[in-house]
Amino acid sequence: MATFKDFRNKVKPNWCPGCGDFSVLAAMQRAFANLGLEPHDVAVVSGIGCSGRISGYVNAYGLHGVHGRALPIAQGLKLANRDLTVVAAGGDGDGFAIGMGHTVHSIRRNVDITYIVMDNQVYGLTKGQTSPRSEMGFKTKSTPSGSIESAIHPMEMALTVGAGFVAQSVSSDLKQLTHVIEEGIKHKGFSLINVYSPCVTYNKVNTYDWFKENLVNLDNDENYDASNRSMAMQKLMEHHGLVTGIIYQNKERKSYEEMIKGFKEEPLAKQDLMLDREHFDKLVAEFA
């Protein structure tokens, strides 16, 4: 059986020392191993950004695509081979700016993949511009007098559009992070996991210390019921979205694959391509 070490490769990440993304990588590798997966059972599809490099640092299959499009690629892959464990990953710009449309529609569609956003509230790779996750007033190279646009609240947004699995965690809590990734993968349907993953270079506001002070861990709240959507919404609003843990899970909702009429258990990628003559004749006869 594979251990988390089997999901490591020899590529040295080009992230800055201290970047939150290191923990996301480690948590992902642990989660895969904890779930008993083998490297060839897994595919990580990532976007473009510092965070997007993650697919190249996991010893598994994976595709590093174009900015903002990790989700449709990941869904196409999952539909092609439903035996694979498909994880999409990328930055907050990738998922909530250029790729926001896909994020919303992936939630609606509910293909059984897990989406991990490495949310550093800034654009790292392009060297520090504002992101849709930056709070109002946040000063960056592109907002020298502070952002004058309001930030997106991805967890609330996900609940509104009908998400079946919504979780949040932070890079400093490897244990919780690993756990929510495992649960997200186990969840049958689309799972959204937003990870506060500090950018130590371009975000001097939302630092590890800042998160330590501001985050509320739902795992410590005995009365919290993650199957209760309105409670989830209330909690998020109460804490300005700054909560961690599994925020909401709907175990009843069927995944897209389960809803497709006639979709087979056997992956499409393993099926015979050749149409039999009888079937062909039947199709052709309709045009007579």
Added chain:
Amino acid sequence: MVKQLSWKVGGQQGEGIDSAGETLSTALNRKGYYLYGYRHFSSRIKGGHSNTKIRISTSPVRSISDELDILVAFDQETIDLNAHELIADGVILADAKFNPTVPEGVTAHLLAVPFTKIAEEVGMAQMKNMVAVGASIALLGLSVDAFKEVIEERFARKGQKVVDKNMEAITKGHEYVQEQIGNTITKFRLDPSDGKKRLYMIGNDAIALGAVAAGARLMAAYPITPSSEIMEYLIKKLPELGGTVVQTEDEIAAMTMVIGANYGGVRALTASAGPGLSLMTEAIGLAGMTETPAVIVNTQRGGPSTGLPTKQEQSDVLAMLYSTHGEIPKIVLAPSTVEECFYDTIQAFNLAEQYQCPVIILSDLALSLGKQTVNPLDYDRIEIKRGKLVDWNEELPPLENSQLFPRYEFTEDGISRRVLPGKKDGLHHVTGVEHDETGRPSENPLNRKRMMDKRLSKLSNGIDFDTPVFLDAQHDEADLLIVGFNSTRGTITEAKERLEAEGLKVNHAHIRQILPFPTEIMQQQIQKAKKVLVVENNATGQLTNLIKMHVGFAEKLVHYGKYDGNPFLPSEIYKQCKELLVHGHI
């Protein structure tokens, strides 16, 4: 008795015009006639003038005709807009209800037939279109029996009563006109057909069926005219084969989903028109860079921007070739008949896997939506070629110590072995960033150059496509070569026949593989001709310029463009050819 004629039905969109055209043509196709139908429609659902022109012949036809013999009108507007097309002794069959009149200068006979009144008597005013069908076949000298089967199939779902009523409407329309004309108008009686069984399809049907036959099991697409029929057909057919169609949020999602799916090992496609293709360009580059197969259909329509969304144009040629940033291997095919739409689509899926690159099937509105008689499609010509794909059953040497599979290995033909995710010992990276043989990012200049050369070399020795150029070129020394692509095939054939009947030596080359460009074949053809006319539905001469770029002969090539939204007529091409031959320019 005639060997061929043209019939047109027109009225307000939503009045049953399509259904009248469909019924008439399906029945005639089954009787063994050859048909070619072209719909003139606007992007409104109800209202607005719309018409369908159908050419009926005892021999193959692949073009609309210049003239019109019979016009069926449900309103005066139809007559006002279309009567000028009628031949001198053509016939207008018009609903008596609106007191039809013939515009000045039109000499055709007007037969006012109480379409609506007869339909009401039969039971439903809506069936006036079936009365009109009956009235038409009386002119064609055909019996109503030929319609029984078609009507039964069309209305079976609605019950026997509806079937009977529709048959009655056809019969009554037939009787009415028969009584009126007796033996006076006989010139539209059709010669008997050969009675052979053929199909009747639009290009989009053939593309969709071709995709199924090629083993495509997933489509991701966003609706757009004139491509939507492809997804509508596949959503009906793929589930019974275990696959599906995903209607995505936009074309970027469609294209990237197709990349993900093909990377996963299923044959997947998307289809769109210009606006959608514009959105897909970045992703097409990703397919090229990652050497992921993908099949993309572009049914061209009038551009730029929203342009003429329901009209014919061929103005995306250069965009299909050059719109992606950077340089990638890409194949662009351009079928020119409905049969080719079917066979080329199968080949497109093979080529995408054989050369591990995106393949664009370029069509145009007239080909995608024009309905034609099609020779039976041959099951035995369906061949699946997956190139250097590692089979699921093949065992790969174990990868030790985080070693990776050389997915992008440098090889003689530039094509590397492709292994699918899920396969043991096949791990490798895939990235749109420049990479080494295992897919790991690399900025090494030597590797960069080798990788670029590797990707581009895959297509540099020609590709495994059966007919890069359709040739109807018997003359070693021709007065004229006519060049076209996509739907102009039949129109050019007709113009050529007329010119040849006058003793001129005319060759015809129809380009079916636009990228890689068939330079050698075109060079030979151009060399053999004194003059060359390139016929294309665009303003700037995109194909003309492409030929100049690859083959040269700039002084010999003359561009003939039409970009008013309508397909070429045979007479227009004929006239321009004559002009060129007589005056040396057009």
